[in-house]
Every structure is written in C-alpha cells, then in structure tokens.
Amino acid sequence: MDASVEAALRKWPSVPACRGWLGLDARGDWYLRDDACQAAGRFPQPKGSRLEHAGLIAFIGRNYAVDADGAWFFQNGPQRVYVELEAAPWVLGVQAGPDGGWIVQTHTGLDAGPVRQAWSDEQGRLFLDTPLGLGLVRSADMHAAADALEAGRWPLAEIRHAALLQAHGLCLSPQAAASGA
Structure with a gap:
C-alpha cells in the first residue's frame, strides 16, 4: 500500500466505505460506475465508464486488497472503495x-x-489458483494456458462458478452483500 494511503488512514480512520462505484471486468479493465449506471443494473451490465488514466490505474493496483469477508477493495486514501467483480478478483495473463x-x-x-490448481466453470472460463488467490485467465491468453494444461503442468478440474467462489471465500458484489440482496 502506498505510504500516502497509510498516512491518510492514520489521520482519518473512520471514513465510510464506498460501494458500487468501481468495477473490474473479465478483461482486467476498471470501470467507474456513477449513480445512473448503478441504477441501470448490477455490474457488469452496464459496466460504466472504462478508466484509461495510466497513473490512476497503477494507483488502484498498488492499493488493491481483500477484507475478511472476501470482498475486494481499493484503498483510496482513508476511504475503502469496494470493487464489483465480474468473475474473480484477479485477471491473469x-x-x-x-x-x-x-x-x-x-x-x-x-x-x-x-499455479496450484486450474478449474473450468460451466461457461468454459479458466480459473487458476495461485499464491495471490483465484484469478480468471484473460481470453486473449487462453492459447498459452491451454498449452500449459496440455503439457500436464496444471491439474484441471471442472466446477460451477458459484462453488468456486464459495470455496475461495470470495464476494463478487460487496454492494449486493451490504444491501442483503
């Protein structure tokens, strides 16, 4: 975590969390979701506005973490900004x-x-378990991942996506979890 973020947390320890405003899609792109976007439906439909500023994307990445309930967030100074995930907290190349x-x-x-384990879900998506946790392989990198699987380097099993998330203690929608939906 950035030193400036840690200093802000010490200075303002009780800033309320923000939910629903940031999303991570299956390609590893971040999306800003304003009130109108959130009112139109749950992430990823509609996604919102794709973030393109390299400095902001790098800042989010450096300050990206998970809480005790399996909900992922970006620590933006003293405020925790929870992330709506399309499929997994990590998108892997x-x-x-x-x-x-x-x-x-x-x-x-x-x-x-x-890679410790690989899973294929009911949609044919490939997920990998690594020391960082569960990640979805980007569609653009499926050829290389298929080569690793064919070489027998990663054990592969089939699993339903919901069961995979539950087994890893992950929450895709902290906003829905907070509202009880």
Missing part, C-alpha cells in the same frame, strides 16, 4: 516462459506465482 514454463501475471502487473 499467461505467457510461455523462456525456460519452458509459464509466466502468470495479474491485471495489476504482479507475478502471480506458481
């Missing part, structure tokens, strides 16, 4: 590595570490 292995990185640019 997969590339063949120079040593014959595979490089797995998050949408925030972190090295995800070695």
Whole structure:
C-alpha cells in the first residue's frame, strides 16, 4: 500500500466505505460506475465508464486488497472503495516462459506465482489458483494456458462458478452483500 494511503488512514480512520462505484471486468479493465449506471443494473451490465488514466490505474493496483469477508477493495486514501467483480478478483495473463514454463501475471502487473490448481466453470472460463488467490485467465491468453494444461503442468478440474467462489471465500458484489440482496 502506498505510504500516502497509510498516512491518510492514520489521520482519518473512520471514513465510510464506498460501494458500487468501481468495477473490474473479465478483461482486467476498471470501470467507474456513477449513480445512473448503478441504477441501470448490477455490474457488469452496464459496466460504466472504462478508466484509461495510466497513473490512476497503477494507483488502484498498488492499493488493491481483500477484507475478511472476501470482498475486494481499493484503498483510496482513508476511504475503502469496494470493487464489483465480474468473475474473480484477479485477471491473469499467461505467457510461455523462456525456460519452458509459464509466466502468470495479474491485471495489476504482479507475478502471480506458481499455479496450484486450474478449474473450468460451466461457461468454459479458466480459473487458476495461485499464491495471490483465484484469478480468471484473460481470453486473449487462453492459447498459452491451454498449452500449459496440455503439457500436464496444471491439474484441471471442472466446477460451477458459484462453488468456486464459495470455496475461495470470495464476494463478487460487496454492494449486493451490504444491501442483503
């Protein structure tokens, strides 16, 4: 977490959390969701306005974390901004590595570490369990991920998406959870 964020938390420890205003889609893109967008429906339909400012995206990525209830948030100074997730908290890029292995990185640019397990859900999406947690493989990187699976490098199982989220203690919609929906 950025030092400026930690200082703001010490200075203003009781700022109310914000819910529903930020979303992360299955491609690893962040979306700002204003009142009108939120009133039109739950994330990801409609998504909202895609964030494009590189500095803001990097700041969100550096200050992205999970709470004890499995809800992901971006710590924006003293305010916790909960994130509406389309499929998983991490969106993963997969590339063949120079040593014959595979490089797995998050949408925030972190090295995800070695893959412990792979799952395919009822929609055919591929999820990986890494030391950072559960992530969805970007559709653009499915070819490299398929090569890893075919090489027997990652154990693969089938699972329903809801069961996968439950097994990992994840909350896709902190706004819905807070409202009891």
